[in-house]
Amino acid sequence: MLNQIHPKLPMRNKAVTREYYTSQLGFHEFGSADYDEYLMMEKDNIQVHFFLFQELDPKENYGQVYIRTDNIDEFYQSLVAKKTSIHPNGPLETKPWGQKEFSVLDPDNNLLTFGQSM
Known part of the structure; x- marks a missing residue:
């Protein structure tokens, strides 16, 4: 019955988060409503949502x-072509568990790991 998940991550500054996900990761803003303390970003078939947490x-x-x-x-x-910073402990490599992965940190230190089954 479950078919999607939209994680919610903290952000300190909506404009900074929007810019990073748009210019560095190729996401676009989802939805037509603009809430001061909430942001929804989408790429392909996934969404990542953000809530304002200025004290983070x-x-x-x-x-x-x-x-x-x-x-x-x-x-x-x-991402490399855009000079997106890859996490120093998360370079692109095949892991022993059969996933090829790499990781990035967004401006608020949310860790995004991308993976593909090999």
């Missing part, structure tokens, strides 16, 4: 999302 200390943020893709090499290369 990025060093204490443990927000994480695992996003599956069917063409990780192409997506990774598109």
Whole structure:
């Protein structure tokens, strides 16, 4: 019965979050309503939602999302071409559990890991 999930992550600044997800990751804003304290971003078949948390200390943020893709090499290369910072501990590599993965940190230190089954 379950068919989608839309994670909610904290953001300190809506404009900064929107800019990062748009310019670095290729998302676009979802929906026509503009709420001061909420943002919905979409790419292909996924959405990531954000709630305003101005007091967030990025060093204490443990927000994480695992996003599956069917063409990780192409997506990774598109981010490298945009000079998107790849997490130093999350380079593109095949893991022992059969996933090819890489990770990025958004401006609020939310960890986004992208993976594809090998």
